[in-house]
Amino acid sequence: MPNPKRKHSKSRTGKRRNSKKIRNVVLSKCPDCGALKAPHSVCPKCGYYKGELVVPIKEKGKKE
Numbered sequence: 001m002p003n004p005k006r007k008h009s010k011s012r013t014g015k016r017r018n019s020k021k022i023r024n025v026v027l028s029k030c031p032d033c034g035a036l037k038a039p040h041s042v043c044p045k046c047g048y049y050k051g052e053l054v055v056p057i058k059e060k061g062k063k064e
Ligand SMILES: [Zn+2]
Pocket: 030, 031, 032, 033, 034, 035, 043, 044, 045, 046, 047, 048
């Protein structure tokens, strides 16, 4: 069975994961509620995109 001959060092694991880390997270402000959100996406707080309610957000404290 093909198996790795030796265990990876922690350093090697870290070097691999280093390239996957998130650099430069781009955030834009929601024009409706002012919260930070990803650009070109529906605001996770108010559910608005381009001034229209796209995803109705349930109010807090309410249980279904
Ligand atoms: Zn918003």
